[in-house]
Amino acid sequence: MTRSLIEQWLPAQTIGAESMRERGASSALPPINFLHVWWARRPLTASRAAVLASLLPAWPSETEAAEDPQAAKILAGLKSEFPGGEAEYRDWYLKALGILGDPVAARAEIKEANEAGIKLDGNGYGYPRAFTVSPDDKTIDRIHRLASLRADVGDRITVLDLFAGGGSIPFEAARYGCETIANELNPVATAILQGTVALPAELGPEFAITIREWGTKWADRVASRLQQFFPKQNGESILAYIWAHTVPCPTTGRPTPLAPDFWLARGKAGRDVAVALEVDRAAGTCSLRIVEGPEAKQWGNRSTYKRGAAESIWTGETFSGDYIRRMGQEGRVGQMLLAVSITRPGVAGRQFRAPTSDDLKAVAAAEAELDRRLPGWEIEDLVPNEQIFEGKETKRSVDMGLHRWRDMFTPRQLLTNITALEELRKLIAEARTELSDDHWKALALYLAMALDKSVNFNGMLSSWIAPQTKIRSTFDRHDFAYKWSFAEFDGAHSLLPWAVDQVVDAYAGIAKLAYRPEDMISPERRAQARIVRGSASSLPLPDASVDAIVTDPPYYDNVMYAECSDYFYVWLKRALRDTWPEFCDLVLTDKHGEAVANPTLFKDVAAPARRGRRRPEDGKTAAELADARYEELLTWSFREAHRVLKDDGVLTVMFTHKRVDAWDTLGAALLDAGFSIQASWPVHTEFEHSLHQAKKNAAASTIFLACRKRENNEPAYWTNIRRDVERAAEEAAKRFADLGLTGVDLTIATYGPVLSVLSERWPVYSGDLDADGNPEVLRPDAALDLARERVATLKKRGLLGGRDVEFDRVTDWYLLAWNDFGAAEFPYDEARKLSIATHLELDDLAKQHKVIKQGSGTVTLLTPAQRHTAGGLDPDANSLPTWLDRLHALMLVYDEGQLPAARAWLNRAGLDGDPRFRDLVRAALHAIPRVKVKGEFVRPEARILNSLRATLFEDIPAPVEETPQATQGGLFEIEGTLGFKLPGELGYDEEEEGSEDA
Secondary structure, three states, rough: OOOHHHHHHHHHHHHHHHOOOOOOOOHOOHHHHHOOOOOOOOOHHHHHHHHHHOOOOOOOHHHHHOOHHHHHHHHHHHHHOOOOOHHHHHHHHHOOOOOOOOOHHHHHHHHHHHHHOOOOOOOOOOOOOOHHHHHHHHHHHHHHHHHHHHHOOOOEEEEEEEEOOOHHHHHHHHHHOOOOEEEEEEHHHHHHHHHHHHHHHOOOOHHHHHHHHHHHHHHHHHHHHHHOOOOOOOEEEHHHHEEEEEEOOOOOOOOOEEOOOOOOEHHOOOOOOOOOEEEEEEOOEEEEEEEHHHHHHHHHOOEEEEEOOEEEEOOEEEEHHHHHHHHHHHHOEEEEEEEEEEEEEOOOEEEEEEOOHHHHHHHHHHHHHHHHHHHHHOOOOOOOOOOOOOOOOOHHHHHHHEEHHHHHHHHHHHHHHHHHHHHHHHHHHHHHHHHHHHHHHHHHHHHHHHHHHHHHHHOOOOOOEEOOOOEEEOOOOOOOOOOOOOEEEEOOOOHHHHHHHHHHHHHHHHHHHEEEEOOOOOOOEOOOOEEEEEEOOOOOOOOOEEEEEEEOOOOOOOOOOHHHHHHHHHHHHHOOOOOOHHHHHOOOOOOOOOOOOHHHHOOOOOOOOOOOOOOOOOOHHHHHHHHHHHOOOOHHHHHHHHHHHHEEEEEEEEEEOOOOHHHHHHHHHHHOOEEEEEEEEEEOOOOOOOOOHHHHHHOEEEEEEEEOOOOOOEEEHHHHHHHHHHHHHHHHHHHHHHOOOOOOOOHHOOHHHHHHHHHOOOEEEEEOOOOOEEEEEEHHHHHHHHHHHHHHHHHHHOOOOOOOOOHHHHHHHHHHHHHHHOOEEHHHHHHHHHHHHHOOOOOHHHHOOEEEEOOOOEEEEOOHHHHOOOOOOOOOOOOOOOOHHHHHHHHHHHHHHHHHHHHHHHHHHHOOOOOOHHHHHHHHHHOOOOOOOOOOOOOOOHHHHHHHHHHHHOOOOOOOOOOOOOHHHHHHHHHHHOOOOOOOOOOOOOOOOOOOOO
């Protein structure tokens, strides 16, 4: 069996650097990201790299060629194509990807220039973004010739993506001339695929003119119906209405707003603007003013809702989140209009004004108009009355009384969105009489996507970004987190013109990449994929019909795609039921058939979850049942992949997840489906500034697993291969550390090589018997836990400058937790896995040592001061049981009493000059993040340690400083933004991948 290129070599650093360039700024993102929200798109550069490396042959050695006739044939063919040898081949591969320079060096130079305040010429890279480079005929023909050296690919290479989602992989495979099949279960994703990998290549760039022409008609007709409900003053243009939810004051019954703050503009906006809410409690009235400058700072940070509790503006009393949720369930949550964001002729920048009586009358009139029209609209089935599935991501909104999808909108927003839907259906019926069949159907699809874009930015879960003075979409995260305050578009004059512009621009960009017209030198070329809607576990494809499968499967429990996509599906199916009925055949999207671990599906049949050791008779929890279902669906899908893949074909799986149980499930599914894992490559693909990444401490690297159909091998017992697993983990950790991987990314980078060892001898038996008395097959997590343990040892050594220093298990756990997660809070299960690797009981860390606080599914590292308050740390004690206690005691004494007290404590404890204690200070300095905001350390531990190093441990070199990853929060904003934007003329902020996700 001859290898593919990805089984031998992949320039992961270079591909990662170019992928980060692709995702590092809104202006750099590919156009497919802006057509419609999808929650997990791979970078196009990484996608094309995986496709080509899965098809191209590895460069055989002279020894391999001497022993294998096929290897000899491949080597001869490669030498004929590349007389300069393997180096020339690898250089050509990068150029074929569109990487025409050195992005690793360029990113380092750009970083250095930015720090020095130097402006580099051009884009800093010296060549265009790789994904913008479309392969020419010469490159495509060469790829086919080279792929034919290794395998019988026929006239056209066939590439399959089992889980096509947002379409990155099939889009790139089609651009390289492959016969591409994009399979997808979700109807929203299937519609997105139709608009991404099918229609643009078929219709070409000029169809953008048709979308704009008919989209403008649509917007004008909606404006004529709605303008009375969005009054304007003195030629102004309205950007947004900014609202706060209200509940009745428990004492007076008057509506009191729930506002985390009152900022309208701040920080990056270049000025400070806020809402002043002035209350006359005696009269029972309140008034609103817009304030700027110093006065804005007095009002902006005021809060009437914070951390689950609210304060009445009428009495000053506080009331709980339980009361707020009860008001939501009783339908007693209202809205208060706080401000209007506008532009005025002759006045630069965005301005703000307080609501007028005309604004409030228009809101009331819109509600009355909605009441008048609803009965007729319901008869026509234009109202999204479907019940919201109470799932993992929707529960928080359902708890607030949002039970139907129509409840996600205020009355005026609902009036706007249904009016737009009604007019769209009329417009498409008209277009049907004037345009060809392919054109009017395509028009319907793209304008339906503009409607989806409208509802994404015009609902009660869209919000206002004060630092950027923009509206943010509903999906700033991968869920339906309730927004206590929100923003509303001007539905008459701004919403549809902006949405249509966004779709037109996205379509034109996609078509430019997917379609090349005929010229004097080259024939016409269309990058088009075949779209299959259905389950990956049952593919309508013949056996052994696919040359390569490249796929990005759902990441365990990261995103509940069906739950999230219902938000769009209820509108999409109403807009497209007469034109694309194949996308509109469900009431809601399929929750049971999608391959994700969703515990909500099993809540009615599961045993209750509880901490501590579980007994078999307790039954399985919902999470355990969800894990089993995810693994079952993934295994069935990979078995189908095994069936349709040719014997010499390659399956390349992209996977990003930091949790061991996610990798355990993936590994088990691949192994049970009959695959062996031949190679593993960590490619840095995730945008560091993504809210999803920052908040969840998610892995920044995507692991590429290159798999082949497993040949017959000799099973083994765990004891026989345990040392091989340890060796594979250690070698991988050292190799990937040299490439710059750290923290959790370094750990997960070892999982592929470890799974590869298992796959060589699968099935591997644990040495025990199962419930039926048969030899028990090992779970992959046994090997993954061992890998984590070995990597933990290497990481600790790295924190200590390459030396081995013995502390104690509690101290080791603490250092590794900071090193791995880079944040004080992280998932409970990850904390438990780390405790296993360090041979600790997690409960002891919480109850005995009080190093952590356990929450609902999370663990939080306590500061020295918090440990002292909790009774877990006493600096005056005669003895301290762990080295961590000694370090924290010194930090606490220094922080409370400064340098003299710290010196005295060190002498009293006998630690002055102690080399092991000095090593511990050094390790903690390097483990705890040194992120600063406005010159101040975010973490108090980093601040104290930095001061200790400067005063008591001056011989310890200062660690490299870090830069913050999250942007400063603003009005009603969950801290941090994704950074995926395509700013429109009016400045509305498109957030793709509620990356997250991304």
